[in-house]
Amino acid sequence: MSKIKQIFMKQTDLFSVLIVLFWLKTYFAYLLEFDLGVTGWLQHLILLINPLGLGIILFSVALFSKNKKRRIGLLMGILLAATLLLYSNILYYREFTDFLTMNILVGSNNVSGALIASTLAMMRPWDLLYWIDVLVFAAVIYKVKKGQPALRNRLDISRKAVGTLVLGIIMLVGNLLLAEVSRPQLLTRTFDRNYIVKYMGINFFTGYDVYQTAKNSHIKASADESHLEEIVSYAKVNRAEPDPQYFGMAEDRNVIVIAMESIQQFLIDYELEDENGETHEVMPFVNSLFNSEESFSFSNFYHQTGQGKSSDAEILTETSLYGLPQGSAFQTLGSSNTFHATPGILKSKADYTSAAFHGNVGSFWNRSDTYRQFGYDYFFDAEYYDLSGDRSLEYGLKDKLFFRDSVEYLEQLPQPFYTKFLTVTHHFPYPLDDQNAGFPIAQTEDSTVNDFFATANYADEAIEEFFTYLKKTGLYENSIFVMYGDHYGISNMRNPHVAPLIGEDPEEWGEFQNAEMQQVPFILHIPGMDEGQVFDMPSGQIDVLPTLLHLLGIETDDYLFMGQDLLSPGHDSSVPLRNGRVITTDYTFINDRIYDNQTGEELSEQFSEEERLELIGERDQARMELNHSDRLMSMDLLRFYQPESLTQLEPLEYTYSNQMEVLQNHPGIQTSVIEKNRGESTLHLYETDAPEIREKIDYIYRPNRGLMERIQD
Template structure:
C-alpha cells in the first residue's frame, strides 16, 4: 500500500513538473513586460513585490484548466492557453504604447469600427516583440522533443488543489494591495492601479465582471434614481453672467475640433518660428476669448469622448467610449436643445460615418445632417492621411455645404491632420520639424503648424462667405497628442523634467470662443470640456437650469473651478491631486500642511462625485426618465445619414485608428 502511495506521489510530481515550467515561463515573461512596457508608477518595495507576484495567480488558474485532460490533449491545451494569454498581454502592450491605457471590453467592441489602423499600428510594432511569444516556442519545443514528461490523468482532487492555490494567492495579493490602496476594486478610476496591484489578466477578469454589471444596471434602473443627480446638478449650477447671457442670440455656431492640439504648442517657437501664429493672433486680431487653463478630460474614447462632453456636459466613461457602448441612450444634447429655436444642425468629417459609430450616436443627438467622407474627394492620395482628409482640402470642400445650410445653424468640424504619428505633411508646409530626436514629438510641431494654416484659411473663407460676422466660433483641442511615452523628449521641449504632476498639467488643451461684437481676452479660469455646452447655450440665450449637466458656465462669476479626470486625478485653481499626491499649483511641490491636504482631498472627492453621478446617468440611461421644460425628446428614427450622390465608397484603408 505504501509502495502504491509513493508511486502515485511520484507520478503526480512528474505530471505537474511541466505544468510548473509553463507557469514559470509565463510568469517571468509577464513580469518582464511590466518592467519594459508599462509605466505603472511603482513607488516603493512593497508595490514592486505586488507587481512581481500578481501574474502568478492568474497563470496558475488558467493553465490548471489544461490539467483536466491527459496526454496529447493536455499539451495542446497548454499551448492554446499560452497563446491566448500571450495575445491578451501583447494586445495590451501595443495598445498601451500610445494610449497609456489598458484594453477593456468596450474597447474590444470598438475594434470593428476602428479597423484599418494603417500606419499607426506599424508605429507601435517592433521585431523585438517576438520576445512576448518566446515562451510559446519553448513550450512547443519541449513537447516536440518529448521533454514534457508524463501526462497521465490526474485526480480531480489534485487539479482542484492547484486551482484553490491560485484563488488563495489572488486573495493574498488582493489583501496586500488593499493595504497599500484601500478600496482598490470599489473606487478605482485608474486602470494603471488595477494592473499594478493585480495584473493584466486579473484586470481583464475584473473588467468582464464590471461590463456585465453595467449591462444589468440599465435593466434595473427606474425613474426614482434621477432624483439624486437632479438635486446635485441644480445645487451646483452657478447663475449665468448677465453681461454675457444672450450676447450671441440667434447667431450661427461653428465648433472646430483641433485634433490632438495641446496648449504647450500655443506661443511655442521652433527654430525661431511660431508653431501656431494664427491661433496666437486670435485674441488681439479677431477678438476671441482664449482659455489658457482649459483641460481635456477624455478617456478611451479620445475624440469621441471630447465630442460627447462638448455636446452634453456629461463625462465620458471610465472604460471604452460612450459612442460605442451607449449610442442608443436618451440624450439632451446641444443640437437637440436648439431645435425649437429653429436651428439646423450638421457635422463635417473627412472620415466615414461608421468611424467611432458616429452615424448612430448623431441620431441620438438629433443632428440633421452628417457630411462624412462620401461627400469629399478621397481619390487624391496627397490629400489624405491614414485617417481621412487633410485639413486644408477638408475645409475648402466643406464650404459649399456649410453655406447651403439653413440659418441659424449649429455645426461641428472634426479635423484630422494633427494626428499620431504626425506625418505626411512634409510637402504641405515649409515649417521645419523639431530637434528633440523623438520622431513623434518632432513631427508634431510640423503637423500642428499645418493645422494652424488650415484654420486661418477657414477663417478667411468664412469672411468671404459673409458668415463670419454672424457666427460664434468655438475651437478646442480634443485630447492629448503627446503621451507619457515621450516624456523625455517633452522635457527637452519644456526645458524641465516631466514629472507626474507636470504631465497632468500638460493635459491643457486650447479653447477659443469668438463672439461677434464682443471683445475677447485671455481667461484664466480652471475649466474643462464639460463646461463648454452650458457656456455656449447661455451665449445663445438658452437657459440650462432645467437640464442635467455637470459643467459650469465659463463666464459665471461664482464657478468653482474643479477639473476631474477619468483616471481619478483632479485639478483645481489651488491644488492638483495627481496619482494620490496633492500638489500646490503655485510651487508645484507636494502639499505638507495637514489642513491644506484635507482641503485638497475635499476637492478630489468633489471631482470623484461628479464622475460617479455622470456615470450613473450614462450607464443607467437615466435621461429617459427626465423631461426638461419645453424640451422635445429626440426620436432616433427621424434621423438617417445617407448620401444620395456619394463621391466614393468607404475604404477601410482610409479609416485610421483614433488615438
C-alpha cells in the same frame, strides 16, 4: 463523388476542409469587401489568421457529438450560420460602410428595413463564392447514407474533439497577443468596429458586441427614476447663473465648432527654434484668435477625456457629461442611450439645423450611431469626400482638403446652423508627406515630438484658409466659433523630451508637470465683439455647453449638466480629470498628494492633519461630478428625465444614407448660402495652397440632383 463522400465519412478530413474553405472565403471578404485600413506585415499577418482561432472553436463543438449524422448536421448548421453572418455584414457594409451590431439588428427597425429593402441592389455576381461551400456540402450530405451508427470509440473521438478545441483556444489567444502588440488596449478602447474586425475577425466582433450589449442592458434594466433624485439635486445646486452682460450676446448666430485634434495649450504663442537659431511661430492664426478682443479665451483649460479620447471630448463639450471610466461611451452606449446634446437642444429651442463633418469613416468611434442619438440632422463622413491617392493620411482626409471639400455641403445648410468640424492631420504619430513639408521640425531625440510642431502648423494654416472663405461669404460675421483642443498630443512618456523646448528641466519633470500638460486651448470667438479677454481660472471641457447656450440666450435650468457657465461670476474653478486628479485655483491633487500650482512643489507634508483632510474633502467633492455623470451614462437615466421643455428631444430616425435628398427637401433651404447666392456655388471663393489640388476645378450646383458637379477646365 465517391472520394468526396469518403472525406465526409472521415471526421478529420471533413473538419479540415470546412475550416480551410471558411477561412479562405472570410479572408477573401476582408480583402475585397471591407476597408479595414491594413498596413504593415504584422497587421496583414493578423488579418490572415484571425478567422482561424474562433472558427476552429465554433466548428469543434460539432465534434463532441457521438452520432456521425448529427455531427455532420451540426457542422453544416455552424457553417450556414457563420456564412449568413459574414454575408449579412458584407451587404450591410456595402450600403453603410459599417458592421452589423445587436443594436442595429434588434433596436432599429429603420436600419433593418433599409437593409432588407436594398438587398437586391447590394448583391454582386461574385457573391455566389460566399455560398458555394455551403451548397456543395449540402449536396454531398444529401448523398450520404442515412442512419449512420453511433461511433464505437467514443474515447478516441472525445480526445480529438478536445484536442481541436484546445488548438482553437491557443490560436485565439495567440491572435489576441499579436493584436495587443499592434493595437494596445484593443478591447478596452474599442473606438472603431473596424479595428476589432481587423484584429479579431467578424465572429469575434459579433460575440463581443453581444456581450457588451447584454452587459449594458443589465445595468440599464436595474435603473429607475429613483436613481435620478440625488443627481437632479446636485445639478440644480451646481448650476451657475449666467452673467446678464453676456447672456444672449451671440443669439441667433450660426455656431461653428472646430475640434482641433491633439492641440495642447503650450502651442499657443509658442515659437520653435530651428537648428540655425531662427524662431518660427507654430500657430500664428490660432494665436491671433486666442488673443483677439473678439474672443473669450481660456489659458488654464483642461481636457477631461479618458480612453475615449476624441469621442470623450465630444461627449464633454456637447452633453456636459463625462466619458466612461473605461472604454468609449460613444462605442459602448452611443447607439442606444438618451442624450441631451447640443444639436437636439438647439433644434428644439431655436430651430437650428445641425451637421457634423469628418474626413474619416462614420464607424470611427461609432459616430454614425451616436450622432443620431445626439440629434444631428446631417453627418458628412468619408463617404462624402475623395480620400484617394495622396489626399489622406492614416486618420482621414488632410485638413486643408477637408475644410475646402466641406464647403459644398456647408453652403447648402439652412441657417441658423450648428456645425462641427473634426480635424485629423495633427494626429499621432504626426506624419506629413514631403509635398506638405516646410515647417521646421524640433531637434530632440524623439521623432514624434519633432514632427508634432510641423503638423500643428499645417492645421493652423488649414483653419486660416477656412476662416478666409467664411469672411468672403458673409458667414463669418453671423457666426460664433467654438474652438478647443480635444486631448493631449504628447504623452506623459514623451513629455520629458518636450521639457527643454518649453524652458523646463527634464530632470525635474514629474507628475505635476504631466498634469499641467493636459491643458488645451479653448476659444469662443464672436466677430464684432470688443469685450474679449483671456481668463486664467481653471476650467474644463465639461463647461463648454452651458457657456455656449447662455451666449446663445438659451436657459439651462432644466438640463442635468455637470459643467457650469465659464462666464458666470458663480463658476466653481475645480476641475476633475477623468483619472480622478483634481485642479483647483491654488492646488493640484494627484492621488493623495497636493501640489502648489504656482511653484509645482508638493505640499502634502506641510499641512496639518486637519488642513489636509479639509483639502482632501474639497477634492472628493469635485470628484462627485464624475460619479454622478457615470451613473447618468451607464444607467441611461436621462430616459427618465423629460421635463416639459425637453419633450421634443428625440434621436434622429434616418441613417445619414440619403442626406443630399433630405437636405434639398429641408423646409428652410432658402436660408442657405447657396440659395442666397442664386443657386451658384461659393467654392470658387475658397483659396488653398494644398498641393494635392493640381488643377483648377469649377463647381456648378445642380438643384435637381442635390449634388455639386465638378467641371474641369
